[in-house]
Amino acid sequence: MPVDPAGTARHSGRTRAPGDDAGRRPVGPREACLSSSHVDDHATVLRRRPMPQQTHDEPADEALDLLAPERGSAEELLDARAHADGDGSLDPMRHSAAHIMAEAVMDLFPGTKLGIGPAIRDGFYYDFDLPRPLTQEDLPAIEERMRASIAADHPFVRREWDPDEGRAFLADQGQTYKVEILDDLRTAAQLSGTPEPVVSTYQQGPFIDLCRGPHVASTGKVGPFQLLSFSGAYWRGREDRPMLQRIYGTAWNTQEELDLYLWRREEARKRDHRRLGTQLDLFSFHDISPGSVFWHPKGQRLWRSLEGAMRELQDRRGYQEVSTPILVSERLWRQSGHWDHYAENMFVVESENQLFSLKPMNCPESTVIYRSHLRSYRDLPLRLAEYGRLHRNERSGTLSGLTRVRQFIQDDAHIYVRPDQLTAELEALLGEIREAYSWFGLVPRFAFATRPDKALGDPALWDRAESIIKDVLDRHGGDYAIKPKDGTFYAPKIDIYIDDALGREWQMATIQVDLVMLPERFDLTYIDESGQPARPMAIHRAIYGSLERFIGILIEHFGGAFPFWCAPVQAVVVPIADRHLEAAEELASLLRGRGLRVDVDESSNRMQNKIRVAQEQKVPYMLVLGDREVEARTAAPRTRAGEQQPAEAWEALADRLATEAADRRPE
RNA sequence: GCCCACAUAGCUCAGUGGCAGAGCACUUCCUUGGUAAGGAAGAGGUCUUGGGUUCAAAUCCCAAUGUGGGCUCCA
Numbered sequence: 001m002p003v004d005p006a007g008t009a010r011h012s013g014r015t016r017a018p019g020d021d022a023g024r025r026p027v028g029p030r031e032a033c034l035s036s037s038h039v040d041d042h043a044t045v046l047r048r049r050p051m052p053q054q055t056h057d058e059p060a061d062e063a064l065d066l067l068a069p070e071r072g073s074a075e076e077l078l079d080a081r082a083h084a085d086g087d088g089s090l091d092p093m094r095h096s097a098a099h100i101m102a103e104a105v106m107d108l109f110p111g112t113k114l115g116i117g118p119a120i121r122d123g124f125y126y127d128f129d130l131p132r133p134l135t136q137e138d139l140p141a142i143e144e145r146m147r148a149s150i151a152a153d154h155p156f157v158r159r160e161w162d163p164d165e166g167r168a169f170l171a172d173q174g175q176t177y178k179v180e181i182l183d184d185l186r187t188a189a190q191l192s193g194t195p196e197p198v199v200s201t202y203q204q205g206p207f208i209d210l211c212r213g214p215h216v217a218s219t220g221k222v223g224p225f226q227l228l229s230f231s232g233a234y235w236r237g238r239e240d241r242p243m244l245q246r247i248y249g250t251a252w253n254t255q256e257e258l259d260l261y262l263w264r265r266e267e268a269r270k271r272d273h274r275r276l277g278t279q280l281d282l283f284s285f286h287d288i289s290p291g292s293v294f295w296h297p298k299g300q301r302l303w304r305s306l307e308g309a310m311r312e313l314q315d316r317r318g319y320q321e322v323s324t325p326i327l328v329s330e331r332l333w334r335q336s337g338h339w340d341h342y343a344e345n346m347f348v349v350e351s352e353n354q355l356f357s358l359k360p361m362n363c364p365e366s367t368v369i370y371r372s373h374l375r376s377y378r379d380l381p382l383r384l385a386e387y388g389r390l391h392r393n394e395r396s397g398t399l400s401g402l403t404r405v406r407q408f409i410q411d412d413a414h415i416y417v418r419p420d421q422l423t424a425e426l427e428a429l430l431g432e433i434r435e436a437y438s439w440f441g442l443v444p445r446f447a448f449a450t451r452p453d454k455a456l457g458d459p460a461l462w463d464r465a466e467s468i469i470k471d472v473l474d475r476h477g478g479d480y481a482i483k484p485k486d487g488t489f490y491a492p493k494i495d496i497y498i499d500d501a502l503g504r505e506w507q508m509a510t511i512q513v514d515l516v517m518l519p520e521r522f523d524l525t526y527i528d529e530s531g532q533p534a535r536p537m538a539i540h541r542a543i544y545g546s547l548e549r550f551i552g553i554l555i556e557h558f559g560g561a562f563p564f565w566c567a568p569v570q571a572v573v574v575p576i577a578d579r580h581l582e583a584a585e586e587l588a589s590l591l592r593g594r595g596l597r598v599d600v601d602e603s604s605n606r607m608q609n610k611i612r613v614a615q616e617q618k619v620p621y622m623l624v625l626g627d628r629e630v631e632a633r634t635a636a637p638r639t640r641a642g643e644q645q646p647a648e649a650w651e652a653l654a655d656r657l658a659t660e661a662a663d664r665r666p667e
Numbered sequence: 668g669c670c671c672a673c674a675u676a677g678c679u680c681a682g683u684g685g686c687a688g689a690g691c692a693c694u695u696c697c698u699u700g701g702u703a704a705g706g707a708a709g710a711g712g713u714c715u716u717g718g719g720u721u722c723a724a725a726u727c728c729c730a731a732u733g734u735g736g737g738c739u740c741c742a
Contacts, residue, residue, distance in 0.1 A: 120740050133671065181742050200742085210742050231737030232670025238739075243670050246737070274735095278678070287715080287733040395668050400735085577699040604698085605705090612703040626701060638702055 090253065094119035096156060096204075096215045097146075097222045097251040098126045103207035104145035105130070105247070108138075114209065115177050115235060115244045122261060123225075123250035127233050129177070130245050139227045142247070146225070153220030154205040158213060166199035170210060177235065178210040224258040225251035268502055273555035274401040280560050280617060282551075282568065283402070291399040291406030293548055298568035301597055303547060305566040307387065309439060309664060310411045310544065317432060319383040319413060324365035326389055330355040336364040336521065345392045358391035363540060366414040367522040375526040380536060381421050385413040387547075402552030409547050415539040416524065422465065422513065422537060426472040426494075429511055429541060433496055436543045437508075440554060440563065441666030444508070447495045448473055449486035456490050457516035465513050465537070466492050490517040491540070500557040508553075509545050514538040561618040561640060564657075565664045571657065572614040573600045573635070576607045576626035583630040587623065587650055594658040615640060621657070 098117035105128055106112050115127030161169065163186060170178045185197045202211045204219050216222065227249040235241035252258040269275075277283045282299035285292075295303060314321070327349060333339040338346065338360065347358040359365065366384050375382070391407050398404055417425050430446070437444050448469060451462045469492055473480045480494075487493050491512040499505055518524060518538040525533040544550040554562065564570055571591065575584040584600045591598040599619075601610040607624065614622045623635040634647040648656070 114742095116739090116741055118740060118742085125740090136672080178742070185742075197742095212742050229736060230671075233738045234669075236739055236741080239669065243738075245670075248737085285734080290733065396733090397668060397670095397738085399733095574702085576701060579699075606698085606700055607702065608700085609704055610702095615703055622702080624702065628701090636702085642703085644702065 088119075090251070091119040092214045093216050093222055093253070094124040094251045095211075096219070097225050097249060098124040099156075099202065099204060099207065099209055099211070099215070100146045100149050100219055100222060101142060101227070101247060101249060102126050102128070102209060103149055103204065104142045106207060107145055108141060111174070113177055114175055115233075115246075116181070117209075123228070123248060125246050125248045127235070127244040127246045129235075129242060134230045134245055134247070139230070139247070143225075143227050149205060150219045150222050152205060153218050155218040156215040157203045158215075159201050159203065161199040161201065163196050163199050166201070166210070169201075173208075175210070182210065223251055223253045224255045225249055226258065226262070264502070268556075271502070271556045271559045272401075273403075273552040276555050276560040277402070280555075280568070282555070285401075289407075290396065291394060291404075293402060293405060293407070299551075301568040302551060302562065302566060306544065306547065306551070307411070309566070310436065313432060313436060314383075314385050314413070317383070317428065318381075319385040321385045321387070322366070322369055323386060324359075324362065324368070324388060326359055326391075327356045328359050328365065330357060332364050332368075333357055337517075338364070345394070347391050347393050359388065360390055360392045362386045362388040362390070362410070362412045363414055363518060363538075364522070367518055367524060367538075370414075370416055370524055371522065375416075375536075377418055377526050377528050377534070380416055380418050380526060381425055382416040383413060384415075385411070388412060402548045402555075405546070405548050408549070410542045411544045411547065412540075412542050414518070415541065416526075416536045417539060418526070418528075418534070419464070419537060422468050422539075423472055425539060426469060426511070426513075427476070429539070430472065430476050430494075433509060433543055437498065439565070439664040439666060440557070442498045442500075442557070445497045445499075446473060446476075446478075446480040447483050447497065448480055449483040449488075449493045449495060451487055451492060452485045452489055454489050455487070457520075461515050462492065465515055469494065469513060488512060490514055498553075500553060501559070502556065506553055508550070509541065509543050512540040514540055559618075561620075563664075563666050564620045565661045567618075567620050568597065569599050569617060569619045570597045570661065571599075571621035571623055571637075572610070572617075572619045573598060573623045573625060574607060574610045574614065575600070575602075576624065578604070580625045580627075580630055583633075584625050587625065587635060590650055591654055591657065594654045596654075596657055596661060611638065623653070 095118060098119065101124075102114055102117055105126070106114075109128075109130050109132075111131055113129035115129065117124065117126030163182070167179060167182050170182065182199065189195065189197050199210070200212060201208050202213060202215055203209075227247060230245055230247045232243045233246040235244050250258065250261055252261060277299070280298060281296050282302065283296055284294045286294060293299075311321070330339055330348075333342075333346070338357075342360060346360050349356045349358065365388075366386065369384060370382065373379075387409050389407065389409050394404060394406050399406065415425055415429075433444050450466055451459075455462060473494070483495070491514045493510050493512040495507055496509040496511075497505055497507050515537055518540075519535050524536055524538070526536055528534040562568070573584040573588050575581050581600070581602060584602075588598045588600045601613065603610065605613075611622055611624075618640055620640055622638040622640075624638060625635055629635050629647055632647070632649075634649050635653055636647040637645040637653070639645065
């Protein structure tokens with residue numbers, strides 16, 4: 001059933017171990033299974049930056065920067081990350097910065113009520129209930145007031161309160177949110193039978209805030225900081241609670257670290273897939289279909305190479321590809337449970353008094369094919385792959401580029417297995433994932449999510465499946481994290497994460513071992529060796545996940561400089577003069593005949609300009625043809641890294657490039 | 668969905684109430700070249716849409732649509 005095997009599952013966005021459960025979302029029928037889950041997307045924090053003004057005096061720098069073979073700068077970004085705060089040691093300082101920001105805001109906006117103000121990755125935030133909406137001009141004023149507090153070097157003074165006195169104090173200050181926090185803490189303590197919590201405040205200068213601590217010794221210990229942005233944020237993240245205003249800031253030990261961080265943000269902004277998608281002419285978005293991608297010819301080429309590679313892998317691994325309808329009767333969705341639990345995310349269509357929905361997932365229809373025959377134990381494993389076009393009615397405010405769309409295609413598959421085949425199938429799957437990711441130089445990390453409290457099905461079945469998964473992961477080699485109780489209510493699962501070139505963690509695929517949903521709800525059976533009907537297990541898996549999202553991640557990972565094998569344009573033939581055009585076309589056809597994606601620059605521009613354009617488009621090879629080359633039937637390759645290679649005979653070049661493409665190496 | 672911001676030429680953006688702008692791209696002409704921008708001319712916009720204020724609106728106000736930053740990293 002209705003699983004989101006990788007699908008549009010959102011990346012966690014935080015560079016933390018997958019096992020870190022701080023960002024864990026509640027597990028339940030809606031969240032884990034049916035919903036595409038509205039997980040926050042913190043990675044975009046990296047690129048929250050207003051567009052700089054582009055003046056006509058300085059396009060050169062920016063342009064040249066973009067043209068660089070960006071994987072070099074990706075390495076630098078990784079280095080930059082190595083210097084960043086990875087262990088949370090900056091947290092007290094950043095949390096102190098949040099307090100200083102709150103002090104400044106209270107000073108500038110009397111009557112402000114405070115929400116919470118934690119340290120976060122790379123910085124801090126604080127939520128405020130303010131008398132008026134913030135404007136862009138407020139941030140510098142707040143910063144200035146913060147600097148004054150830092151210059152004054154007020155000590156942070158901790159005070160512990162009797163709980164009732166503390167509460168009275170906060171109530172007296174009108175800090176209703178703080179009172180709520182305190183009350184909740186006390187209630188929780190009572191319920192769990194633990195002692196009353198210690199109520200502590202920290203004071204710096206005139207400002208007192210309920211806080212557990214710790215803090216740095218004094219305001220002067222706060223390092224270089226900058227306020228970054230502000231936005232709305234529901235109190236406690238709940239839509240039925242007031243909308244507060246959140247200000248984000250960043251703080252570091254040294255000016256160099258702050259500068260490095262700001263530079264990283266800027267680099268991330270340059271790699272933003274939406275920006276590169278336009279620059280490289282890969283895709284566009286239009287308000288006639290919000291949340292759905294218009295793939296341009298080059299984007300579609302990229303798409304087809306990824307899809308082709310996966311099809312080749314799947315063919316080799318014994319998958320069979322199917323294709324099922326997009327428009328499907330409500331009857332199927334009622335049986336699958338979508339109609340009850342997922343309706344708000346489905347696009348419903350009425351025709352001749354019947355209701356249909358655009359499919360949000362492929363799984364229910366996969367079972368229709370499974371059930372089209374009486375299946376024998378000899379038929380299993382049955383691996384049904386489908387590149388189905390899915391629609392999910394995501395809330396308008398959550399749409400974002402390629403990473404959060406309403407229409408997408410997954411490299412989806414449902415594998416029906418006998419219980420005794422589970423081990424071998426999972427092993428094969430882990431291998432497939434490693435192989436596919438190696439095409440991009442990505443190294444998958446696995447996390448094992450186990451049975452949640454509200455699990456369906458026979459606990460013994462769960463135990464067996466979990467022990468099989470654990471065993472497979474143990475033998476597979478390499479570390480994996482365990483996320484206790486983070487499985488879906490019908491399936492334990494393996495989540496796959498990668499780190500991209502900017503050090504951002506993304507959740508990619510999910511392998512779910514469906515014990516009960518598809519098999520039970522659709523009453524799937526096979527006839528076992530003794531002639532009796534038996535229940536198969538269904539593995540839901542996607543390796544890329546949503547192709548849209550995967551391509552978005554690839555664009556940012558490679559900064560648009562895709563590996564040769566999947567680059568939309570693998571080579572541009574650059575004739576030096578018009579008289580070389582004919583030979584250029586001839587060479588291009590030769591290469592195209594070998595399955596390579598090759599363009600000819602037929603413009604009347606000078607060769608330098610043609611090379612510049614090809615560089616801008618991050619084309620792996622430029623093949624220069626002048627008098628010498630035409631005469632000798634050779635071409636002089638230049639790589640996008642700027643390397644000029646010796647002229648090479650056409651046939652030899654075609655052989656070399658075709659081999660290189662077939663190798664699917666990540667560079 | 669909610670909060671805030673933004674929406675001007677294909678792209679990136681200037682333009683704060685009085686004739687619609689720039690660079691790149693595009694078209695044409697000149698240039699026929701050796702590894703990151705040769706030169707000139709031209710064309711191109713109902714300033715997202717709908718209302719309103721005003722003698723006058725790209726500009727101010729309201730709304731819609733779209734886009735962007737966010738919306739439990741828990742005192």
